[in-house]
Amino acid sequence: MADGQSDDTADGQAEKSIDEPLAEHDAAAAPPRATVVTETAIVAGPELKKKDFVERVVTRSGLKKRDAKLAAEAALAVLGEAIANGEELNLPPLGKLKINRRKAQANGMIYVCRLRRPDLGNVAAKEPLADPAEDG
Template sequence: MNETPKVTAPELKKKELIDTVVARSGVKKRDAKPVVEAMLAILGETIADGREMNLAPMGKLKITRMKKTTKAQIITTRLRRNDQTSTEDAPDPLAQAAE
């Protein structure tokens, strides 16, 4: 029987996500913020529609259960990720620089 692992880190908030995107990509915060917000909206809509997603390197997300209550929609998902420990064979995730 699989047990749910205990949470070892605080939850990721939108502000921290935007700051991390800015740090990794080098784009300005004013450029990254609307893109991140649009991406989160699209991901939320896609999950609410019950669609599965296969988005590398995030992984493959499947909807396992959906329940509608009077105040919310409860969606249970399963996310399968590849083992991230073997990075030797992984392709470079960044696009090549334009010449």
């Protein structure tokens, strides 16, 4: 610098470059740099309608269609109420659902949720929720 001044800051310490590692830390132990994600993957598949859902429940459970429809509609109603109340759902094998945001619209509510699914290979080995002998 001009007039014989050094590259020192006001407190008398020399300025260090941001890119230089600090002397008290080992450069090899420095944490990795953060990466900014600019794109997200949107996964969209075919839509599952309630009629098809009930048919799958009938096939999987062996229940009569009218019984399966009543049970599926009741389960969907309970799930809808829990989501509307802002409850966190932990329902294996579906997964863990957490509501991150919600916004009121003219025709209903928009919910932004996070669903964490378990490894389906491990879920199949677990015990069923009900005994097959406990038919009501």
